[in-house]
Amino acid sequence: MWVSAHKALSWIYFQQPRAPSPNASRIERTAAMVYFSPRPHVLPAHTIQPGDSLAEIAPRYKIGWQYLSQLNQVKPNRIRAGQALKVLRGPFRVVVDLSEFSLLVRTDTEYVCRFPIGIGRDHSTPIGRFRVLRKVPDPQYTAPDGRVIASATPENPLGRYWIDIGEGYGIHGTNQPDSIGRAESRGCMRMRAADIRQLFGMLVTGCEVVIHR
Template identity: 35%
Template sequence: MRKVIIAGLVGAVILIAITGIFVIKKGTRDKKIENLLKEAQINFLKNDLLKAKEFYKEAILNLENAEKLKEIQKKLEEINIKILFSPMLDECSIKYVVKSNDALVKIAKKFNTTVNLIKRANNLKSDVIRPGQELKVNTCKFSLVVDKSQNLLFLKRKGELIKTYLVSTGKNNSTPTGKFKIVNKLINPTWFKTGAVIPADSPENILGSRWMGLDIKGYGIHGTNKPDKLGRQITMGCIRMNNKDVEELFDIIPLGIEVTIVD
């Protein structure tokens, strides 16, 4: 009986010790996260977005709370887009010096990017450029992943998640799965509905303000005239986005990028 009591006491002491260590570690981790988020916010307000990004990324690695993780990921994605659309150089961009006979189309083709991304990153109001002018140019490859179960589209660059977009996908599981490529891009697309042609400015045009076609006939990523229906599986198979989001994505991604669609 005495041995049993002693064994029980030893077990209790060990349990208390382990619990204490866990509490200390959790408290230390929570303090670390708090400091990381504080530094991230300070640098964000100073417009040192690259530093803010690193602090947020490290905080995410230490976070376990799902809601807090979602909140910080959203802030990180906001910073990603701000950096992308600013002259700020990062590991996926270079400073390009414009040469004689250069044009934005030529530069975009050389680095497999888009004219609109170059313009937005350098605050250009027109396509006119001059020799000797310095431009920020993206050099890393973008890709898209569409998750049908979550109705989310993930924009990635060199494997890193840049931004998450809410989308709608096909009803009755009609959006195809697999790996595809973007093969055409249209501004204010006409909708060729069965038996009718619906112009871009018609309120009946379901394609919204942009179209990015996949290399599987009839399927693509497009805008919408019903933004309140996003987040559902209700389309005829295409991937539907908010017009503001699809216009942003349209400016970022060039032709030929890979689109992976999963269940």
């Protein structure tokens, strides 16, 4: 029921993704069940083999191991042989709408989740198609004046995660959460701490990122 309902609601959503929809709360509920809950299964369950790890299993489905851990509500060091995991087929796609200050995660046909973001001032966030080139936890930051700000410190404006999309741009956390929903960065996209942690765990190298106004 949840899977078929979410397919139908996603089809409706993508007809007019910017338009206010009476189905908004419904699609969030169905997405939560399909993409963020151990049940229901969408694909046949993955049975863990001796010696398996989430870090080895996740790339087979083109999803992040952190997301696989969250999806199944299991810690990486607590899995066991014979255990059945819910799996989903990636990779996910990201669509950034600068005019809406929003970042959408989707599959080819389905809505997954949506986050508020901060963007570049003076239209400095680039428009176009990009790919996730690398993911860096706890990045250090080099300021315009050459100062290097250590990783995992309150002064670091990148927060705890950096998703590199090339040309010096990326999606990252922030130490200024009030800037979400505003155009205040030098071109990169900012997210709240919990949101960037979620996104970082879902994406893999090669995921498409589309940015438009």
